[in-house]
Amino acid sequence: MRSHYCGGINESHIDQEVTLCGWVHRRRDHGGVIFLDLRDRDGMSQVVVDPDTPESFALAEKVRSEFVVKVTGRVRRRPAGTENNNMPTGQVELLGKEVTILNAAATPPFPLDEHVDVGEDVRLRYRFIDLRRPEMINRLRFRSRVTSYIRNFLDSRGFMDVETPILTRATPEGARDYLVPSRTHEGSFFALPQSPQLFKQMLMVSGVDRYYQIAKCFRDEDLRADRQPEFTQVDIEASFIDEEALMQLNEDMIRALFKDVLDVDLPEFPRMPYSEAMQRYGSDKPDLRIPLELQDVGDLVESVDLKVFAGPAKDPKGRVAALRVPKGAELTRKQIDDYTKFVGIYGA
Template sequence: MRSHYCGEVNETLEGQSVSIVGWMHRRRDHGGVIFIDLRDREGLVQVVCNPEDAECFAVAERVRSEYVLKIEGLVQLRPAGSDNADLRSGKIEIIAKKLEILNASETPPFPLNELLDVNEDIRLRYRYIDLRRPEMQQRLRFRSQITRQLRHFLDSNGFLDIETPILTKATPEGARDYLVPSRTHQGEFFALPQSPQLFKQLLMMSGMDRYYQVVRCFRDEDLRADRQPEFTQIDIETSFVEEEDFMNMMEEMIRGLFANVLEEALPNPFPRMTYAEAMDRFGSDKPDLRISLELVDVSDLMGEVDFKVFSSPANDPRGRVAALKVPGGNNLSRKEIDDYTKYVGIYGAKGLAYIKVNDIDAGREGLQSPILKFLPDEVISAIMQRVEAKTGDLVFFGADKATIVNESLGALRVKLGHDLDMVERGWKPLWVVAFPMFEWDEKSARWHALHHPFTAPRESDLALLDSDPEKCLSRAYDMVLNGTELGGGSMRIHKTDIQQKVFELLGINEEEAQDKFGFLLNALKYGCPPHGGLAFGLDRLVMLMTGAASIRDVMAFPKTQSASCLLTDAPSPIDDALLKELNIRLRKNPQAE
């Protein structure tokens, strides 16, 4: 039906006859000559319909936006001065000899040839039209290019592409499972996998040695811009490898990806930073190194002050008092400071203290803040010295549980960086390493795995599993890029006694461990090799590399933030007959009544 894609017709085809198909992107009537911009996935090409060709011209007069057309014509160079440098086909035009309407179109719900701010719900409801936009097509083509590049690297390095089950057993991995009722096993359920974690470990026990998969994963959790109920991972696992060798290999893969796809050179090697340092300096385990602002701990300076807002967390083993200096921030208005105070409240902060530095050489008299009356001169002086304050700066303070201070000031640091145009251009990757094995949950009064229950502890910290689990560090590593976690991984537990001990610390008793993970514990008994891996979030990676604001803009058919599909109206009610067949009865929500 076609001889060439629209975007591939260029000056090398001058004088040749071509056949193209696509959608009518734009139609212009200039003094009796009709110009049609025809669009397909490869781009646009300009078609000229002259009135001398009466039959062709008559059809051209009838076409409207998004009509599907087939055009046969002659390629010629555009008149001097009329080239379009924005198009690959911008040096030529096609003189139409035959024009056929393959299908008409109703008026689209939004125009595709203008840069308009279209409501996202409308875009998702008519996703098949939204995906015709050149910007969306380019992103999905880019996504395909990324997966092709990653597959090539992994294939070239001896990894096997192996599929793992989608219908599996429900296991606790930090989010809710999507459950699938079984018709043949009445009253029992499959779960959709949150990740292939256990199956890829079983593949290592099976001797597959190196595995990867571009795999769909499912998590029934609250959504954000970088979260979806179903998402794609580049899942990787390998045996008989130390973390340094594996991390170096993953670095090489990502460096090659950026070099080949974006022509960007990433550092070699990526910098490494411990979890403790990342939290201390940036309040986050995925710090954006493009922003130079850093948190500075001042807990030791606040322990003896009379102001309990500072002294109480300063003397709490799980508390923290930290400062965040904003160079040149002295000109922030009271309203702006109040807005930032509301912002940190989202993360649990009860307030946001500050000091404006009007004249650093004037001591207390050169500072402006409601909290100055609570602080002795020597404390004020020590704080200013520690944060290296200068005239014109502003210093924010957070004081609370360390988790709240880190999360709120860490988020404020990023927001200030963007608001005040303090974000360095370019790419800043790093590895965050030496994560704690466990974190204490005060609500449930028990330990939780910081990564997942199958992460191996450091060999040197094995004794701490019995004596002091809080100090036990894991063999986990996260790759971070510009403040986004690209992928998380670890060396895995490959010995039964250690896995059982970790389950015990997590409050998973022997009976529950056998019920949920018995197949894994049994497999560990039969010669499990040392192994580890990593999973990259493909959607996040594509979002970063394309500059999209949300992963919804790099997925073909995403869900909304409420986990619904506006295109297909899913989820939707199920026929009573099918529910009866599955032995399921719906119960009305008392609150709804």
């Protein structure tokens, strides 16, 4: 049905007959000549329909935004002065000879334009339309490119992609399970996996010594900035490998991934023992962009009347530490409360 994608025709196709299929992004009637901007997942092409083809011209007059059409015609160079350098196909246009309306469409609830601000509730209600926008298509394409690169990277290092079950039994992990009632075993429930942990351990003792999966995980948790009920993770497990080799594998993968998909050269990753991270930052995942570190203040509070401070300060195994915030004394109570509310979004 289709010979080319809309975003794929260029000057090398001039004088060739091609067939395009897609959605009408915009229709313009310029004094008897109708222009259609035809869009698909790869881009957009300009189609010109003139009265020399009465049947096709009559159909083009009926076409409106988001109609699905098929157009067969000849690729030609755009007239001088009408080129569009902002489009990959902006040097050529398709002179439509045969137009077929594959599906009519009602007026869309919002324009498919990245410059139009649309409420999220409307976008989600009409998700099938929202996903037609170039911004969303590009995000899907980017995600596909990322997962494809990860698969190729791990495949090349001897890892095996193994798909583990989704319907399983409840396991004692860190969150609540999503439960699915069984039709064939009344009163029993399946649990959706919080992670493939048990299955990948089975694979290790079975001799599949290098496993990975782009895995779906489900956790019945409240929404937070870093928590989703359903998410995807790169799951890796390996036997006969030490922690140094595993950390190096992940660092190599992430650095190569950023270079391939974003053309960003990441430096070597800094490494820090767990004990040092907790001593300096009080967290095993510190944000090193923030220069604030914990400062010991035990000598300042060991003599105070408040036992909550004095007790740990005098205990050889205890510690009292604080963050020294530059100009922190100038913060008002309202600003401190606002900051407290803000970090609460991230689970702090």
